[in-house]
Amino acid sequence: MRLGALPPDPRDIYSQMKGGSAPFGKEDEMYSFDFEKPSSIADAVAALGAEDAQALGGGQTLIPTLKQRLAAPSVLVSLSGIAEMRGVCVEDDGALVIGGATPHAIVAAEAAGSYPALAALAGQIGDPAVRNRGTIGGSVANNDPAACYPAGVLGSGATIVTNTRQVAADDFFEGMFATVLEEGEIITSVRFPVPQAASYQKFLQPASRFALVGVYVARFADGVRVAVTGASEDGVFRWTEAEAALNKEFRPDALTGLSINPANMIADLHGSKAYRAHLVSVMTKRAVMASL
Template identity: 70%
Template structure:
């Protein structure tokens, strides 16, 4: 590690002011940032902790949606969202290990947008709105590629608003060491149709599977996906699985998610 300044604001306004300083970077759960600091892959002059901001924590049901503060840890989502959005609670309860779930936050995960993270698939499948200190961003516009989002420099996620579907399920194939999704599929059925989001598969990051959405909107059953397939050409290929293997997993896991919803 190396020397840097550490500040812990108690309000969003204080955090925004601190982040306006040159070399300042926000710190939420730190599950990705701290390891990069240790490896000196990232060297900010100031870390601005968001964990002391009470208005960025908590979960509430509001107008048919679940509103979750950006600094809310995964463990709280797993415990408190179950009564309103069971699929989301189950997703949060299976992220990493207890240490990760008690430190990592939903806002931090969405801001980092790891290509194999679980929350991006939930946000995209739910048609969520990402609320920041400056604006509101639809999930369809927010995710812009691997580790890329619509966030501007210094912009922080203060809350996430997720519409609650009629039925939903998330099924992932675990990478056993990290418990990230090797591939994961979130299926959400709403009155006006079905949304299917896939993580851990594409080189472009989380994405919606339009053909599966159309098929499931017409017939919400696993067999509706029988004739569909995804190409492995632009899928992640590494020591854990080839592109075609991940493409195959997308269909298998989508069918399982529909059956579980």
């Protein structure tokens, strides 16, 4: 329509309203896409075979990305309708298995008895709205360098189970927002061996309340694992020097004198490289203290 054109025919407006669409009010600003909500893993895998298809977990990262028009998938395949991917259980060997589409709030509630440190981690992610939408599979697949779950997964030496294979946490994360997942591959569950003691200590980034630095310490019969999130430009990582020191003596003092090289740390508005490196030491000590 050009300058001075007449307004639309009122009958068109009426028919639009009758049609149930929302001609008035703010419209969705995302690019158009198709939406599928399969009820089985097999159907999800099939749907994800389409060109530019994108899996949707809880959408806590993906939906804002779409609203900013930074992604244009052809089809969103929601994983939230797949019953076999939701829930928490303890297997016969004592391992805790969490379905890939399980929201954080469910983990916080249902893993509290079997793996309290992991349940506490889940209970500290975001706010209640985030915890009731966001899923462990989505968080682990996204591998945000400041997300909490990657620290819990790597710190626990968990196994990521997909529709095609099982991957050890040590082999899964490949740097900021990068994992070994192939196109269309779905995290169906994550399997956590339960340590003797563990703690996640998170220092909040003041704005986002993601981890400015988060440290997950887990003590197993065969050794201690220390995983750090929020700090490194390479994403979640294991602090092996701290693990070695704690394997000798599992006390905060064992870390005295140990420090992490600031060179690969993240520097931004909220903290310098040196500050993040310092916080890694502080949070590791606090995690050990809390695990005693």
